[in-house]
Amino acid sequence: MxxxxxxxxxxxxxxxxxxxxxxxxxxxxxxxxxxxxxxxxxxxxxxxxxxxxxxxxxxxxxxxxxxxxxxxxxxxxxxxxxxxxxxxxxxxxxxxxxxxxxxxxxxxxxxxxxxxxxxxxxxxxxxxxxxxxxxxxxxxxFRPMRSWWQMTRPVDPAEGSEGAFAPPAPGVVIRRVRGADAADGALPDADDLRTVHDVLEASFTDHFNSHEERFEEFVARLRADPGHRWDHWWIAELTRDDGPDGASVEPVGALVSSVLGAGSSGHEGSYVEYLGVLAGARGRGVASSLLHTVVADAARRGRDRVGLEVDADNPTGAARLYLAAGFVTRYVTQSWHRDVPVDAALDVSP
Missing domain, CATH: 3.40.630.30 (Gcn5-related N-acetyltransferase (GNAT))
Structure with a gap:
């Protein structure tokens, strides 16, 4: 040096x-x-x-x-x-x-x-x-692998009002994880947290560079974020009436968001960390309903924007969904990768 x-x-x-x-x-x-x-x-x-x-x-x-x-x-x-x-x-x-x-x-x-x-x-x-x-x-x-759109959308205070967005499709319900208002240090409903993890893991298996993350690692990593809030976690459930035992309710989507620090306007924003829908439930408007939920929540909290990141080549068409929902690309980032065999590493420890 x-x-x-x-x-x-x-x-x-x-x-x-x-x-x-x-x-x-x-x-x-x-x-x-x-x-x-x-x-x-x-x-x-x-x-x-x-x-x-x-x-x-x-x-x-x-x-x-x-x-x-x-x-x-x-x-x-x-x-x-x-x-x-x-x-x-x-x-x-x-x-x-x-x-x-x-x-x-x-x-x-x-x-x-x-x-x-x-x-x-x-x-x-x-x-x-x-x-x-x-x-x-x-x-x-390293080799360049992917481009990512860093997108943002302004939030209108009126979007927090009842009826600002179309309701979810018949049979689809969006809800927060149970126990999201737990005291500091306490966890919400453990089954709901596992549901969010499992739905997201399954939703992203067909996405670029998907790596399985254990439940404990997932929760610990997200809790470490200064913007983490349990009441920013939602589950999408679908009621089916065509099963052999009658009606059944199953989780089909999940969204995790966090708090963005105050911008030039002095207002905080919300950031979509994850939005995933199981392959079998896509095409029912579940992703749109989850997105509407986080925008409405941001409006009710007095926030002025919602941000997210999307793979420019996402195979599910997520980029089209976000563009249709009013998101615009503010800037673009790139992923670069390199695979390293463990036995081939240099010894450059300080």
């Missing part, structure tokens, strides 16, 4: 500097910053820290200049983030990026070994209009 530079694991003392570094990166690569200090603190020392490993690089004056993160996202998949100060000279920035990607490979393989795996996927990303990051990813052996 150069004489006088240091590298170390991240601590609570680094949170402010890391948040400032991330803001500089986002402003240079996308045009504005949206990440907050709370999210950084969660990943470094909060509820999300246990699943993450960090490496922080400081220059000879002690300023944070680069930050690497490896997130154990699911068995066989780690999320790799490399953030380098955009004010550095190109050659120095590239050298730092290479160092952090090499470290990330080593850290990801260590995670895979702990899970007893022979190979793991390194999943990194960048803004679509960030050629610098794309160059570093390519140089580190």
């Amino acid at each position: 150069g004489r006088g530079w240091t590298e170390s694991a991240a601590t609570s003392d680094d949170v402010d500097d890391l948040a400032a570094l991330l803001a500089r990166h986002e402003e240079a690569a996308r045009g504005w910053s949206s990440s907050g200090r709370d999210a950084v603190a969660t990943d470094v020392v909060g509820a999300g820290a246990a699943a993450r490993r960090h490496l922080v690089a400081r220059d000879r004056e002690g300023e944070v200049r680069a930050w690497g993160t490896v997130h154990d996202r699911a068995a066989g998949r780690v999320i790799v983030s490399v953030v380098v100060d955009p004010t550095l000279a190109a050659a120095q920035a590239s050298a730092l990026a290479q160092r952090l990607f090499d470290w990330a490979e080593h850290a990801a393989v260590a995670v895979a070994r702990e899970r007893g795996l022979a190979v793991t996927q390194l999943d990194s990303g960048c803004f679509a209009d960030d050629p610098r990051q794309q160059e570093w990813l390519r140089a580190s052996g």
Whole structure:
């Protein structure tokens, strides 16, 4: 890295500097910053820290200049983030990026070994209009795999009124998970939480890069998000009358959302973390009804927008649904992947 530079694991003392570094990166690569200090603190020392490993690089004056993160996202998949100060000279920035990607490979393989795996996927990303990051990813052996539309929709206060949206189709009911108003630290109805997990797992099996995530990992990861709220979880149920035993009620869809921090208007927003519908129930308007539910909920809470991410090549036509519902693409991100055999990893530990 150069004489006088240091590298170390991240601590609570680094949170402010890391948040400032991330803001500089986002402003240079996308045009504005949206990440907050709370999210950084969660990943470094909060509820999300246990699943993450960090490496922080400081220059000879002690300023944070680069930050690497490896997130154990699911068995066989780690999320790799490399953030380098955009004010550095190109050659120095590239050298730092290479160092952090090499470290990330080593850290990801260590995670895979702990899970007893022979190979793991390194999943990194960048803004679509960030050629610098794309160059570093390519140089580190990653390949571009997918584009993701980061979409948003304004919320009208009137959309919180009864009758603002068409009701669900006959037989379809949208409800919150039971016990969503549980006291801090308490869990809602365990069966409902498992239902949400199971429906989403089944819904996404035909989606790009789907990796099975255990129920405990799923709940812990979402609870770690600073915007997590149990009363932002919904289940879609379908009543069928054609079964051998008469009417039956079965879960066919689920939506999990979270709170977006206040934007330029001063109002918070809602963010759709997951929206999934079982293949056998698609075409009944279930996804639209779930989407209407989160928009109406946002309106009643005084929020001004709903955001979400969608695979530009989603096989279920989700992008068309969101466009029809008034969502527009604000910016685009990319997924870059690299598969690494566990026995082939470099030894680049600090």
